[in-house]
Amino acid sequence: MKEATTMVVVGADVHKRTHTFVAVDAVGKHVGQLTVAATTHGHLKALGWARREFGDELTWAIEDCRHLSARLERDLLGAGQVVVRVPPKMMAEQRRVARTRGKSDPIDALAVARAFLREPDLPVASHDGASREAKLLVDRREALVNTRTRTINSLLWRVHELDPAHAPKPRSLDLAKHQQALHAWLLSVGESADGVRDVVAEMALDELEDVIALTARIKDFDRRLGALARRQVPELLALPGCGELSAAKLLGESAGITRFTGEARFARHSGVAPIPVWSGNSIGRVRMTRSGNRQLNCALHRIAITQIRLTGSLGKAYYDKKLAEGKSRTEALRCLKRRLARTVFHLLTADHHNRQTSCLPAAA
Numbered sequence: 001m002k003e004a005t006t007m008v009v010v011g012a013d014v015h016k017r018t019h020t021f022v023a024v025d026a027v028g029k030h031v032g033q034l035t036v037a038a039t040t041h042g043h044l045k046a047l048g049w050a051r052r053e054f055g056d057e058l059t060w061a062i063e064d065c066r067h068l069s070a071r072l073e074r075d076l077l078g079a080g081q082v083v084v085r086v087p088p089k090m091m092a093e094q095r096r097v098a099r100t101r102g103k104s105d106p107i108d109a110l111a112v113a114r115a116f117l118r119e120p121d122l123p124v125a126s127h128d129g130a131s132r133e134a135k136l137l138v139d140r141r142e143a144l145v146n147t148r149t150r151t152i153n154s155l156l157w158r159v160h161e162l163d164p165a166h167a168p169k170p171r172s173l174d175l176a177k178h179q180q181a182l183h184a185w186l187l188s189v190g191e192s193a194d195g196v197r198d199v200v201a202e203m204a205l206d207e208l209e210d211v212i213a214l215t216a217r218i219k220d221f222d223r224r225l226g227a228l229a230r231r232q233v234p235e236l237l238a239l240p241g242c243g244e245l246s247a248a249k250l251l252g253e254s255a256g257i258t259r260f261t262g263e264a265r266f267a268r269h270s271g272v273a274p275i276p277v278w279s280g281n282s283i284g285r286v287r288m289t290r291s292g293n294r295q296l297n298c299a300l301h302r303i304a305i306t307q308i309r310l311t312g313s314l315g316k317a318y319y320d321k322k323l324a325e326g327k328s329r330t331e332a333l334r335c336l337k338r339r340l341a342r343t344v345f346h347l348l349t350a351d352h353h354n355r356q357t358s359c360l361p362a363a364a
Helices: 040-054 067-078 088-097 105-118 129-162 176-192 195-232 244-254 263-270 294-309 314-324 329-359
Strands: 008-014 018-024 030-037 058-063 082-086 274-276 286-288
Touching (some): 008 105, 018 040, 018 105, 030 040, 030 105, 040 058, 040 067, 058 105, 067 082, 082 088, 082 105, 088 105, 129 176, 129 195, 176 195, 195 244, 244 294, 244 329, 263 294, 263 329, 286 329, 294 329, 314 329
Parallel strands (some): 008 058
Antiparallel strands (some): 008 018, 018 030
């Protein structure tokens, strides 16, 4: 085994069937390369290779590709390794400025490793069963909602073809009484219509039944997510404007709040930390960033909008204060979202510590 005098970073370029690993030393020099199958056996093979060649002082930098990298992360974390997630944007930028030309898996893995060396404070991945469960449930619920929306849009065009006067009210087909009323009308249309209209009514009925079934499944996920949020993040739920679905999304997308060493890094990851846009006489001007986790940003945005509408809330008072200082509505909203990121970070941290405390064995 080679003696490792400094930390070695192993960059990973992940794909559905294979993962390519490139190891670099502390100054970014290429010191090793390996491609393995995208299975647990392949991951353990890569781990054994890295330990034999470079010792135990390893950091694994993985391009954050969600489903493609999730299994690799779990296997490495289960083996006690340090894993960091590198955003694809950072990897692409590093590849652009590198001396190498072209695109290949080793080039991409090398760019991932060097991107981490350039930004060593990236969030460290961790095992967090609560956030993992929340993310899986939230993602599945949103997929069902998207499917229902597409089905409703198709259904509305069929109803328009049959009789525009019977179009249901906007955003009403998730309610049982409107579903039942439309169902009864479509049955009557099908019984009295000609052959072509009868087929249109039949297709509309079929889609309406899909909408009813999807609504029932979505409500079931709503109940599960509500119970999960009440159990895992009660402190966060106490925040005005934060409902159960928003709390579950914040828990799931944070992917373990302890991986952030401070609220400023959580705000940057959420895309609510301001970025400077000044030059010369415009010193001090900032704007909202377009990067970061857009799902976290969306949840914070919903809470901010809700607080602005709550008379007497601290969020509305802060928003009005920023307006009084001469800021635009967009600037005042940005300031409120940044303030909420700080609050959410501390509440998620408190809920995490409460969960850990409740899991400790009682004293004898």
